[in-house]
Amino acid sequence: MSLGLKLEATPESNEVNKAEETTVVLKPTEVSEIEKGLSQLTPEEENEVRALVSQINIHDITAIGRFGESAQKEANKYSDKVLASVRNKDLGAVGEILKDLVKDLKGFDLTEKKKGFFGIFQNGKNFIADLKIKYDTAADSIQHIADELQAHQLKLYADSEMLDKLFDSTGAYFRQLMGYCMAGKLKLEEVKNGELLELREKAKASGEQLDAQAVNDLLQQIDRFEKRLMDIELTRTVCLQMLPQIRLVQNNDMVLAEKIQSTVSNALPLWKNQMVIFLATEDAAKALEATKAVGDFTNTLLRENADRLEMTTVDIAKEAERGIVDIETLQYTHEKLLNTIDSIDNIQREGKAKRVEASAKLAELEESLKAKLLETKE
Secondary structure (H helix, E strand, O other), rough: OOOOOOOOOOOOOOOOOOOOOOOOOOOOOHHHHHHHHHHOOHHHHHHHHHHHHHHHOOOOOHHHHOHHHHHHHHHHHHHHHHHHHHHHHHHHHHHHHHHHHHHHHOOOOOOOOOOOHHHHHHHHHHHHHHHHHHHHHHHHHHHHHHHHHHHHHHHHHHHHHHHHHHHHHHHHHHHHHHHHHHHHHHHHHHHHHHHHHHHHHHHHOOOOHHHHOOOOOOOHHHHHHHHHHHHHHHHHHHHHHHHHHHHHHHHHHHHHHHHHHHHHHHHHHHHHHHHHHHHHHHHHHHHHHHHOOOOOOOHHHHHHHHHHHHHHHHHHHHHHHHHOOOOHHHHHHHHHHHHHHHHHHHHHHHHHHHHHHHHHHHHHHHHHHHHHHHHHOO
């Protein structure tokens, strides 16, 4: 696998430093860090890194400034893609769709029924018809929601595929940046252990200002190159952090896509099946309820008619056994008649006695009046 390492083209770097690949001698204290980095590369990648070392011109300011630039730009470009993918993902829309779905599923009132015998016949048919209308309306709405969910699901699958490619590209750029870092560190050790030591010895031996300036110039270039390597290290770290971030975003997409799949494949068909079963059993339930009501009503009528028949028949039988005049009535009238005769007899006797008494009284009055009259004439 090739890392694709290359130096950025500059007018100077095209002609300078075309020497064969060099073997870098490292200080014992620094071997572990660089060798640890090289151990993470394949043999082909390591050869590519060591070949790049010989092409680096530590004295070319422009080349140092653009070292690893193309890999950094590509890595940053893919970083922007990740950010755009996260920023543009409208997961809230899916949540609102699911809320609408739950609202539609709850939009049924199966308890609005008239009570009583005649209410069953008056409202039963309308209740089923209304329920079927509600079901058809909700089914259309739910199908529309299901279509929207599946559209989001397809977008999530597409995003997941894009994130897979992004993960692979980021990993490749991470290894490429690591190759640039390894090559830069090897070049620094080569210069520090070689050219810098030679210039220091030369300046120390000659005491010339120009030789001392050459040492200082090289140190400045080394410092610039170390800063440049630090920039590449930072970009490499960003790529390293992006890898788990990409997987987290991808995992969130797949979890939501699986949730949508479960909703569309399981929840909606299950709800529709249950509604079909309800509608089918509701017809039978209404028929059973009506039959029971008819039976109850018939039994009530039979009981009431039996009670009325019994009462009427007994009354007629009793009346049939009665005479035209009850003995009790005759006895009552007989006693009243006897009382009446006794009362008349008593009254007549009393009247007779009073008449006798009145006659005597009248005679006495008459005699008294005569006597009075005679007394007046004398």
